[in-house]
Amino acid sequence: MPPSGNRSTPVIKDVAQLAGVSVPTVSRYLNGTAKVSQEKREKIAQAIKLLDYKPSFVARALANKVMDSVTLLTSLSRYWATTEINSGAEHAARDRGFLFGVTSLDGISDDEIESTINRVLSANPAGVIVSESDEIAIQVLHQIPKDTPLVLIGGSRGDAPYQVMPSEREGGRVITEHLLGLGHRNVVHVHRPEGPNNNTRTLGWRDAMRDAGIQAVEAYQVGSDLEESVELGRKLAHDPNLTAIFAGNDETAISLIKGLRDEGVHVPEDVSVAGYNDQLFSRMWDPPLTSYSQNFVDLGAAAFEMLYAQIEAKRAGNPAPAPECRVIEGRLMVRDSTAAPRNAA
Amino acid sequence: MPPSGNRSTPVIKDVAQLAGVSVPTVSRYLNGTAKVSQEKREKIAQAIKLLDYKPSFVARALANKVMDSVTLLTSLSRYWATTEINSGAEHAARDRGFLFGVTSLDGISDDEIESTINRVLSANPAGVIVSESDEIAIQVLHQIPKDTPLVLIGGSRGDAPYQVMPSEREGGRVITEHLLGLGHRNVVHVHRPEGPNNNTRTLGWRDAMRDAGIQAVEAYQVGSDLEESVELGRKLAHDPNLTAIFAGNDETAISLIKGLRDEGVHVPEDVSVAGYNDQLFSRMWDPPLTSYSQNFVDLGAAAFEMLYAQIEAKRAGNPAPAPECRVIEGRLMVRDSTAAPRNAA
DNA sequence: CTGAAAGCGCTTACAG
C-alpha cells in the first residue's frame, strides 16, 4: 500500500502519512530529540519497517549543516601503512553509521590543495582525519576551520590537539637496542625520507645510540627505488667495521641484504640486518627478518574513535574532550636476520 | 565588504547580492544551464573570487537528487590489489571534482549488507563501483537500483553491463605457457581461493595445460596463512616428477620456495617457481621472482572513467553509453626463479 | 507530547 508518490525510495512524508502523524514527529522519533507517545512510536516504527525507510543523508546534512561522514586526507595514498590506516578508520566509521571518504593530496599543486580541501569541506563532513606523511599535512591543518572536529595521524607531539601516532620513535629505539644488546658496537642506519616530525624511527635510533654512548653514527638515506639500496648494500659490504644495520623498512632491508650477498657477506653471520614494519613477506625471507610490527589498522580505528568523541560532544553541546595524543604500541619481532657479532663472546 | 550574514562560509545568496543579480542567475552561471549576459558573468565571477565561494555539495545533492560523489564497495579492504584499485579510482574521481567514498562489506552479516548499501545509497552518490572479490559482490549488484550508474570491477564477463577487469585468465595462461615453453612437461598450480568468476588465474592455467595436451593437472588450494604454503612446499619437494610450480601470488610463491629449500630443493635448478602480481619485494627475492605484473591503479582509474561516462550521459539526458567490458592488460616479468628443467636439452 | 511554519543552499520549471 504505497502512500503518496508511488515510486522510488520512501521519504519521511511517506512514513508520516502511513503512521498518521506529522513529519516533525517522525523526525523526533528518529532522532530521539523529544518525547513521542508510546502509541505513535509504534505506528512510526511499523511504517518505517513496512516502507524500509532510510533517512536521506543529504537532506539531514543540509538541515543539520553537517553530514554523518568523515573524510580522510592523505598524501601517500599507495603506501602500505596508508592502506591499513584507511581500512581501520573506514571499518570503525562504517560501524558507527558514518560514510567514509578519502581524498588524496598527492599529485596536485599547492594551489590546488586549498581548493581541494574546500571542496571536501563543502560536503559538510562531521570531521576530518589528516594522515601525516610529509609537510603537506601540516599545511593542511591550518586550512581546516577550528570548529571542525579533526584528528591528526602522526606528526610531532603537539601538532594538533587530537593525535594518534604509531610508536615510531620507540620502535627505532627498540630495534637499535636489540642490536646493541646482541653485542654490536655500532648500528648503521639506512632510511627512506621521513616526515618532518619528532616521532621517527631514525630519531629512535639516535636516542639508543646516544644512550649507549656511541658517537660515530652513520645514517644513509635511500629513495624508493630498491636498486639504490642494493647498491648501498654492495658498498657497505666492504666496510670492515660493519656488523649491524637497522633498515628503515623491510623492503630496504631485503635489498641491502641482496647487495651484501652480492659481495659475499652473509646475514646474520657477518652482518645483522633488521627491518621495520613486519610485512607479510618478511618472515618468509631467508633468513627470516627481524622487524618491528606496528598495527596500523588499530591506529586508523583509534583515529576515527577519537574523532567520533569530538563529533558526539559537539552535537550534544558538551565541551570538547580533553586534548589527547594517543600512541599505538608496536612490537619487536626477533627472527634470524640478527645475531650476535662474530667476535662478540 | 562581507554581504548578508557576516560570518562563516559564503553561500550562493551572498554572491548574488554582491554581484547584483538573482540567485538563479548565479546558479545558471555556475552550471552553464542557460545563457547569462557577458556583463553579469563578469560580476558574478568577480564576486565568487572575492568571496572564495564554493557551492555546497549537499545542497546541490538535495536539489539534484544526486551528489557529485561516487562510492566504491569492496569486501576485501586490506588486500594489496584493493589498495591500488582504490587509489587509482580515487585520484581519477578527485581530478573530476568528485568526492570519493569507500565502504567495506567485510566483517558484516548478510542482513547488514542490505542496510549498509541502503545507507550508502541514501547519500545519493552519482554512481557506485563494486569491486568484486567474492560472492558478496554479485549479491550486491542486485541491490543497486537499475538506474544508478554502476561499474563492476572483476567478475565474469557479462555479470554487469559495465565492467573493467584485469587480464587474470590471460595472465595465468601466459605464466603457464612461459613455463611450458621452457620445456617443463607439467606445471603444478597452487592458489588461494578465487572469485566465483570465469576470469581467474587458475582457469588460465587450465587453458594452457589443456592446449598443451596435458591431462594430469594438479592444483592445490592454500589459505592466507603462509605457513600452509611452506608446508606444502616441503611436501612437494619429495615429488620426483615436480619441475615447475605456478603459484597464484608472490607471497605463496616465496613461501613455497622456502618449503622446498627446507628439503634441499633448489630454485630454479631443481624446480622453477613463478608467482603472480609482481609485488615490490619480488624482484629482490633470492632468486628474483618470475611474476605477472598487473596495473591495478590503472584498473581503478578506468573503472571511474567508465562510471563517469555513464554519469555524464545521464545528466545530459543522453542515452547510456554502450555496454562495455574493458580488460586491462598485464605483463609477464621473467626473472630468475624460472628456468629450463634439468633434463630438458 | 505534537502540529504548522520556516529554513538549510541550491536548482528547475514558469513567466516575462
Add this chain to the structure above:
DNA sequence: CTGAAAGCGCTTACAG
C-alpha cells in the same frame, strides 16, 4: 537573458 516561486527531504524553534 533573468526574476519570483516552489521544491529537494529533513530539522528546529514556536505555539499549543
